[in-house]
Amino acid sequence: MQIENHKEEVPFAHYEEKFRVLEIQDVQQRLSSVKWDGKEFYVNLLGREFAISHPDYAIRALDGGKLPPLPTQTFLLRYLLESRDVPWTGTWMTFREMPWGEMYIKPYTGRVLTRSAFTFGTRVAAFKAAAEKMGALPLKHGDAGFQFDLIGGYRMQILVWEGDDEFPPNAQVLYSDNFAEGFAAEDRVVAGDILISVIKSYM
Secondary structure, eight states: OOOSOHHHHHHHHHHHHHHHTOOHHHHHHHOTTOEEOSSEEEEEETTEEEEEETTTTEEEETTSOOOOOHHHHHHHHHHHHHOOOOOOOSOEEOTTTSTTHHHHHHHHIIIIIIHHHHHHTTOHHHHHHHHHHTTOEEOSSSSEEEEEEEETTEEEEEEEEOOOSSSOOEEEEEEETTHHHHSOHHHHHHHHHHHHHHHHHHO
């Protein structure tokens, strides 16, 4: 494959090679929500189920819809390669509160918090409608807030506040506390990115 977009294709190619030699039993031991039928893994991401073949990687959407973009496919590969079931205690955490949060806070703020604020805080009604279409759980915090089931037992919340003449729009993103052990910091950033992009696609 000739690589044209290094930012997306180089990491994807790296994890695709690692995925090729992944042990099926290892995935089954770490991730109870991932099913294996002898040819494909079945993974549910934000309410959409995808089948991922192994050892030769290919992905298909069981709803017949569009395939996720390459960064999302890389996220799914990393999930299968590295993540594991971690019980959620019912507590919510900010990105900064989790391991390595301080180190990644600058890119996280730009890619997730600022993007959420100006994508959803400027169009609160459209955000609400999109979240409802996705079957998200409405919350009583912020001008609008919803809880989303991301993948496996991992959940996220987005709270938005509409801007006005004095204050810009604002947003907060919270993670179920099992993210602290189940995902690396860079994957938590990508999780926020993916969630925002999927909500936007419903707006």
